[in-house]
Amino acid sequence: DVKVTQSSRYLVKRTGEKVFLECVQDMDxxxxxxxxxxxxxxxxxxxxxYDVKMKEKxxxxxxxxxxxxxxxxxxxxxxxxxxxxxxxxxxxxxxGSDLLSYEQxxxxxxxxxxx
Amino acid sequence: xxxxxxxEGPVTLSEEAFLTINCTYTATGYPSLFWYVQYPGEGLQLxxxxxxxxxKGSNKGxxxxxxxxxxxxxxxxxxxxxxxxxxxxxxxxxxxYNKLIFGAGTRLAVHP
Numbered sequence: 069d070v071k072v073t074q075s076s077r078y079l080v081k082r083t084g085e086k087v088f089l090e091c092v093q094d095m096d097x098x099x100x101x102x103x104x105x106x107x108x109x110x111x112x113x114x115x116x117x118y119d120v121k122m123k124e125k126x127x128x129x130x131x132x133x134x135x136x137x138x139x140x141x142x143x144x145x146x147x148x149x150x151x152x153x154x155x156x157x158x159x160x161x162x163x164g165s166d167l168l169s170y171e172q173x174x175x176x177x178x179x180x181x182x183x
Numbered sequence: 184x185x186x187x188x189x190x191e192g193p194v195t196l197s198e199e200a201f202l203t204i205n206c207t208y209t210a211t212g213y214p215s216l217f218w219y220v221q222y223p224g225e226g227l228q229l230x231x232x233x234x235x236x237x238x239k240g241s242n243k244g245x246x247x248x249x250x251x252x253x254x255x256x257x258x259x260x261x262x263x264x265x266x267x268x269x270x271x272x273x274x275x276x277x278x279x280y281n282k283l284i285f286g287a288g289t290r291l292a293v294h295p
Contacts, residue, residue, distance in 0.1 A: 110288050
């Protein structure tokens with residue numbers, strides 16, 4: 069089974085702090101994604117990566133950056149956390165050879181609260 | 184741009200009731216369509232998919248048919264169970280790099 073793990077299930081940070089959210093997948097997938105999930109808005113794509121050191125902005129990249137130094141790990145960075153970044157963050161991965169099925173595999177999510 | 188619209192929840196049903204969750208989409212070209220499900224405390228998982236018009240996706244008793252003429256992909260189940268309580272997301276695949284566009288999600292609560 070594909071496994072996508074996220075470093076924390078719950079995280080509380082203060083305004084202005086630099087926050088790192090880590091995601092690791094164990095299936096050698098080329099593509100990885102970061103979403104945020106908010107009630108009434110569904111999932112919105114923040115950033116994605118289609119290879120090591122490659123990244124593309126999603127729909128809401130402002131206030132975020134990402135890092136992909138190794139194929140299995142994709143990190144989301146909040147440079148200076150703000151209260152409007154309080155949300156559930158979901159990581160997903162997708163095999164490059166699985167493009168037609170588009171079955172993205174999701175981690176359990178990190179619920180981040182910024183106070 | 185491309186978008187997905189789902190019926191608002193929550194949807195509350197008794198066990199063995201019939202379920203319909205409406206989903207319509209706007210897209211250029213011919214997108215692939217998906218239903219994902221999120222059980223409490225978990226990430227999303229793929230429930231079913233359809234890649235071209237008139238295809239029917241099915242899994243675990245759930246079905247959805249890709250209707251190009253009405254740009255819809257409604258989710259149905261003939262007899263729901265308490266274990267079906269979850270949030271259901273309709274999505275379409277758009278553009279390059281395998282991007283998914285999600286609807287807002289519909290929460291389903293099934294009572295015994």
